[in-house]
């Protein structure tokens with residue numbers, strides 16, 4: 001299974017899980033043209049899982065649905081999908097388990113300022129994967145997890161610096177702290193809830209432009225867990241081995 005990153009920031013999020021015969025999309029926050037560059041035959045796309053209603057994750061849902069891609073998302077997202085036929089949508093709730101082609105998926109609530117879902121995904125070609133974004137912390141334990149995609153948006157040091165230098169207003173910093181996963185929350189979560197035995201790699205998602213440092217974050221996560229660690233950015237491709 002290949003993971004291809006189309007975008008991973010507040011400018012737009014999109015990820016492709018591309019198997020031998022089937023492709024699953026995560027998020028609809030990048031234009032469909034970006035998906036077309038990687039998928040010749042859209043009939044191989046079994047669906048698109050969307051985390052929440054913010055534009056950087058959901059802006060292009062109508063275009064995806066028009067192209068015949070089935071959308072899986074919570075009620076908050078589906079209610080905001082004007083012009084999308086109800087047959088193109090599956091409304092999810094926390095704890096729902098379902099199949100999308102050969103992918104088995106479980107939706108698990110995240111902690112953001114709007115309803116938000118993380119996804120736990122199984123497929124014969126990759127084993128297990130967790131996708132957690134836009135969530136200041138996370139409460140689910142992950143045993144036997146092989147692939148972790150997790151938001152690492154900010155660090156306290158850089159956020160404080162941005163406020164001191166007046167690049168970020170204090171109320172924006174407050175929202176960031178309360179709604180997005182910081183470096184130390186991510187490290188704490190992985191330490192406490194993720195069993196590392198089977199974990200092959202960690203992919204850091206949705207790094208902030210102002211409040212993150214990809215090099216430092218990679219060093220810190222690598223030091224903490226001794227696993228290959230990647231920064232999700234447009235163009236990144238990783239082979240997700242079983």
Ligand SMILES: [Zn+2]
Nearest residue numbers: 010054056134
């Ligand atoms: Zn976001």
Ligand SMILES: [Zn+2]
Nearest residue numbers: 052054112134
């Ligand atoms: Zn968001």
